[in-house]
Amino acid sequence: MEAATAATAAMVWFRKGLRVHDNPALDAARRYGAGAASARRLYPVFVLDPRYLRPDPAASSPGSARAGVARIRFLLESLSDLDARLRRLGSRLLLLRARDDVADAVCAALKDWNIGKLCFESDTEPYALARDKKVTDFALASGIEVFTPVSHTLFDPAEIIKKNGGRPPLTYQSFVSIAGEPPDPIMEEYSELPPLGDTGEYELLPVPTVEELGYVDISEEEIPPFRGGETEALRRMKESLQNKEWVAKFEKPKGDPSAFLKPSTTVLSPYLKFGCLSSRYFYHCIQDVYKSVRNHTKPPVSLIGQLLWRDFFYTVSYGTPNFDRMKGNKICKQIPWSENEELFVAWRDGQTGYPWIDAIMIQLRKWGWMHHLARHSVACFLTRGDMFIHWEKGRDVFERLLIDSDWAINNGNWMWLSCSSFFYQYHRIYSPITFGKKYDPNGNYIRHFIPVLKDMPREYIYEPWTAPLSIQKKANCIIGKDYPKPVVDHETASKECKKRMGEAYASSRLDANPTKGKTLNSSRRKMPHGDQDTSNSTISKLLKRNSRAE
DNA sequence: TTAGAGTTGGCCCC
DNA sequence: GGGGCCAACTCTAA
Numbered sequence: 001m002e003a004a005t006a007a008t009a010a011m012v013w014f015r016k017g018l019r020v021h022d023n024p025a026l027d028a029a030r031r032y033g034a035g036a037a038s039a040r041r042l043y044p045v046f047v048l049d050p051r052y053l054r055p056d057p058a059a060s061s062p063g064s065a066r067a068g069v070a071r072i073r074f075l076l077e078s079l080s081d082l083d084a085r086l087r088r089l090g091s092r093l094l095l096l097r098a099r100d101d102v103a104d105a106v107c108a109a110l111k112d113w114n115i116g117k118l119c120f121e122s123d124t125e126p127y128a129l130a131r132d133k134k135v136t137d138f139a140l141a142s143g144i145e146v147f148t149p150v151s152h153t154l155f156d157p158a159e160i161i162k163k164n165g166g167r168p169p170l171t172y173q174s175f176v177s178i179a180g181e182p183p184d185p186i187m188e189e190y191s192e193l194p195p196l197g198d199t200g201e202y203e204l205l206p207v208p209t210v211e212e213l214g215y216v217d218i219s220e221e222e223i224p225p226f227r228g229g230e231t232e233a234l235r236r237m238k239e240s241l242q243n244k245e246w247v248a249k250f251e252k253p254k255g256d257p258s259a260f261l262k263p264s265t266t267v268l269s270p271y272l273k274f275g276c277l278s279s280r281y282f283y284h285c286i287q288d289v290y291k292s293v294r295n296h297t298k299p300p301v302s303l304i305g306q307l308l309w310r311d312f313f314y315t316v317s318y319g320t321p322n323f324d325r326m327k328g329n330k331i332c333k334q335i336p337w338s339e340n341e342e343l344f345v346a347w348r349d350g351q352t353g354y355p356w357i358d359a360i361m362i363q364l365r366k367w368g369w370m371h372h373l374a375r376h377s378v379a380c381f382l383t384r385g386d387m388f389i390h391w392e393k394g395r396d397v398f399e400r401l402l403i404d405s406d407w408a409i410n411n412g413n414w415m416w417l418s419c420s421s422f423f424y425q426y427h428r429i430y431s432p433i434t435f436g437k438k439y440d441p442n443g444n445y446i447r448h449f450i451p452v453l454k455d456m457p458r459e460y461i462y463e464p465w466t467a468p469l470s471i472q473k474k475a476n477c478i479i480g481k482d483y484p485k486p487v488v489d490h491e492t493a494s495k496e497c498k499k500r501m502g503e504a505y506a507s508s509r510l511d512a513n514p515t516k517g518k519t520l521n522s523s524r525r526k527m528p529h530g531d532q533d534t535s536n537s538t539i540s541k542l543l544k545r546n547s548r549a550e
Numbered sequence: 551t552t553a554g555a556g557t558t559g560g561c562c563c564c
Numbered sequence: 565g566g567g568g569c570c571a572a573c574t575c576t577a578a
Contacts, residue, residue, distance in 0.1 A: 427559085
């Protein structure tokens with residue numbers, strides 16, 4: 001009876017979905033074999049991926065090649081918490097280390113432990129789809145039952161696409177009108193789980209610390225104020241939802257991006273990313289609050305609206321080939337971004353000379369989290385606003401450093417902010433000076449994340465290069481020595497960017513409709529007087545290029 | 551073909 | 565802090 005009896009052992013394979021509540025994969029695995037004569041066994045498994053966790057000394061900040069140390073820490077905390085919660089139910093987390101490939105490690109365990117049913121949450125990211133296909137193919141070929149419920153998102157992206165005639169809805173409103181109401185979460189609370197199966201010769205690891213993973217030089221790193229795990233996720237959610245008036249009045253664009261001691265949003269995104277919090281359970285709890293108040297805000301700006309945005313991007317990303325790049329991506333504008341490694345590095349390392357931009361990038365590196373509008377500011381600055389650098393470069397930095405880094409949402413928002421898709425009003429540029437000042441005129445946010453500027457007087461904190469030398473000396477911060485001079489002039493850079501965006505758009509109109517001269521004429525007529533010469537020459541260049549192409 | 555809508559800009563004026 | 569303008573984008577629905 002010690003060894004797992006055939007066909008009554010189930011494995012729940014955790015990847016995202018690091019929670020016990022509203023977890024259909026866990027629920028199915030725990031029910032497997034109920035009523036059968038033989039004893040039931042449950043194997044709750046997580047596989048550590050060395051390619052995700054191995055320190056990369058060549059990286060631009062502490063962490064692995066794929067993830068900054070803040071997210072790695074968050075993941076480890078989430079695993080510890082999951083293990084603790086499973087232990088309270090008489091089980092535990094079986095932590096395995098993959099030698100190389102995670103899928104291979106899962107397949108080996110399935111075979112060695114004689115698993116009859118494998119349950120894991122469906123994951124729509126390309127990397128996960130490939131990995132999961134490998135495991136599913138192996139399991140089915142071995143006669144193992146496989147169950148992969150959709151529970152990371154409110155809705156099933158494939159179903160929404162089907163309802164929309166085979167194509168993903170490309171506007172939020174059309175998404176919302178198709179989506180309807182999400183399925184209810186599983187509300188049952190377990191008092192116990194089936195006993196663990198025998199793991200034989202397998203080495204079961206305790207959840208490692210970041211230090212044990214080989215991150216040695218991080219003692220001086222600021223530890224982000226957000227702890228990983230389901231317990232913290234539920235606590236945080238309850239705390240946010242307790243203030244019913246705040247929930248009812250929540251309007252995303254009105255939040256303060258410079259608030260960092262007490263962020264103006266819930267900061268539940270990293271918990272949703274790892275599945276420490278179920279989006280359906282969160283949705284359900286918000287609806288509960290709405291029932292008890294007279295009025296509440298509505299999508300897209302409301303809290304519910306934010307969850308729907310998440311699902312919107314998941315759906316579009318699932319139905320769009322090459323969603324994570326410009327080339328070969330049908331919904332992405334083809335824009336001739338420039339290459340400038342020096343400017344890019346200044347942006348990435350928080351050395352642009354614009355304190356508002358640099359403070360945000362430093363918060364990203366240290367905390368792995370910034371307010372949504374702060375992300376907008378720096379994304380606009382890197383791409384269409386000031387530097388005209390490819391959104392994929394910025395996407396890579398965010399993807400590695402954010403603790404809530406989410407493939408669908410991150411790529412979607414980078415296309416949005418760079419006016420490559422979804423949003424096209426490239427004349428609207430975030431000012432690296434006035435935008436932050438509006439919320440935080442004293443520059444407290446800047447002073448916290450860029451200590452060298454902490455004594456800069458209020459009137460110069462957003463533009464320290466304009467401070468007289470005597471003031472710089474008094475503030476112990478000489479611009480050009482202690483803090484960089486601006487790497488671009490926003491005035492001229494943003495004008496140049498608008499011009500280039502206009503040209504790129506004109507070019508894409510030509511590509512879309514090469515036979516129609518009409519569109520071209522009308523766009524020429526709309527050109528402002530001062531730019532007449534350059535725009536005409538640009539258009540003639542485009543025409544030439546276009547005729548060559550034909 | 552066209553009108554209207556689109557999560558969250560800056561600037562100036564009151 | 566609210567409203568209108570800037571200069572004009574794309575996509576959808578009719």
